[in-house]
Amino acid sequence: LTLATTIADRHFKTCLMNAAGVRCQSDRDLNALINSNAGAYVTKSATPAYRAGNPEPRMKMIPQGSFNSMGLPNNGLDYYLDFVLKDQAKRPDATNFLSIAGTSLADNLAMLHQIQDSAYNGFVELNLSCPNVPGHPQQGYDFDATKETLTAVFDFYTKPLGVKLPPYFDLAHFDQIAAVLNQFPLTFVTTINSVGNGLIVNYETETVAIKPKGGFGGLGGASVKPTALANVRALSQRLNPSIAVIGVGGIMSGRDAFEHILCGASMLQIGTQFGYEGTKIFDRVAHELDDIMALKGYASLDDFRGKLKTIN
Numbered sequence: 001l002t003l004a005t006t007i008a009d010r011h012f013k014t015c016l017m018n019a020a021g022v023r024c025q026s027d028r029d030l031n032a033l034i035n036s037n038a039g040a041y042v043t044k045s046a047t048p049a050y051r052a053g054n055p056e057p058r059m060k061m062i063p064q065g066s067f068n069s070m071g072l073p074n075n076g077l078d079y080y081l082d083f084v085l086k087d088q089a090k091r092p093d094a095t096n097f098l099s100i101a102g103t104s105l106a107d108n109l110a111m112l113h114q115i116q117d118s119a120y121n122g123f124v125e126l127n128l129s130c131p132n133v134p135g136h137p138q139q140g141y142d143f144d145a146t147k148e149t150l151t152a153v154f155d156f157y158t159k160p161l162g163v164k165l166p167p168y169f170d171l172a173h174f175d176q177i178a179a180v181l182n183q184f185p186l187t188f189v190t191t192i193n194s195v196g197n198g199l200i201v202n203y204e205t206e207t208v209a210i211k212p213k214g215g216f217g218g219l220g221g222a223s224v225k226p227t228a229l230a231n232v233r234a235l236s237q238r239l240n241p242s243i244a245v246i247g248v249g250g251i252m253s254g255r256d257a258f259e260h261i262l263c264g265a266s267m268l269q270i271g272t273q274f275g276y277e278g279t280k281i282f283d284r285v286a287h288e289l290d291d292i293m294a295l296k297g298y299a300s301l302d303d304f305r306g307k308l309k310t311i312n
């Protein structure tokens with residue numbers, strides 16, 4: 001059975017990869033991903049320059065999953081662009097993802113000009129949904145700003161690009177964001193980012209769990225799977241077929257992977273659980289998904305992608 005998948009004209013040997021931000025900040029992290037059975041990797045969202053991020057403690061693993069207000073700590077675009085260019089030279093047939101998250105339109109455009117003018121020919125994941133930069137709302141919730149950004153980007157950027165979206169919780173918002181995205185030659189959308197600005201309380205000490213933003217942070221893991229599946233399904237139903245949907249949110253097993261594909265996902269990103277398990281998760285989840293497909297009589301992902309049935 002094959003877990004292979006294709007986005008645009010790029011072929012991936014398996015549909016499992018990491019989610020941006022998890023174990024992908026250093027070249028040591030990224031080389032571990034290269035040496036794993038992940039079908040691709042995505043780098044930690046980059047800003048133009050090195051960024052220390054929010055004060056610690058800024059991340060907690062909780063029973064329901066993960067909770068973070070990292071604040072975009074990263075080594076700067078040059079570091080990640082250098083890494084992917086070196087990797088591309090070594091493995092020209094592999095397609096990977098470079099994530100960027102400028103804190104202004106100017107920063108995003110400057111980074112994209114630098115990437116456009118470089119020899120990089122992989123995918124860019126433009127992060128419109130970081131919930132943890134104090135004073136900066138998640139751009140994906142501002143439909144006009146999103147349209148303005150994509151208009152400026154596609155004025156010059158010609159390489160394959162997708163956007164990382166925040167979770168939406170209203171059918172009208174699915175309609176509105178899809179109406180904006182369908183105006184642009186996007187290669188993919190990645191949905192969902194963490195569920196923003198939750199609050200974890202320490203009952204014993206009567207204190208918040210993390211330091212930044214008075215304790216508010218993004219939720220990931222098992223508790224967000226229903227929201228993730230809804231966003232994968234709703235966007236798959238609304239976006240032009242030329243825009244692939246990459247599903248992320250609550251994937252811990254082959255079953256979760258199967259459900260994301262059934263809702264329309266072409267590629268799957270694993271964040272929280274990858275943080276727990278490390279790269280062996282790509283073997284475990286692939287094995288479990290393969291077993292499920294064998295049980296159900298599916299030979300490839302195309303046999304069941306997007307085929308979730310409603311009750312008539």
Ligand SMILES: O=C(O)c1[nH]c(=O)[nH]c(=O)c1Cl
Pocket residue numbers: 021045068069070071072073101127129130131132133193194218
């Ligand atoms: O605080 C972060 O670095 C962060 N944390 C998230 O949960 N999603 C993001 O997109 C980012 Cl950029």
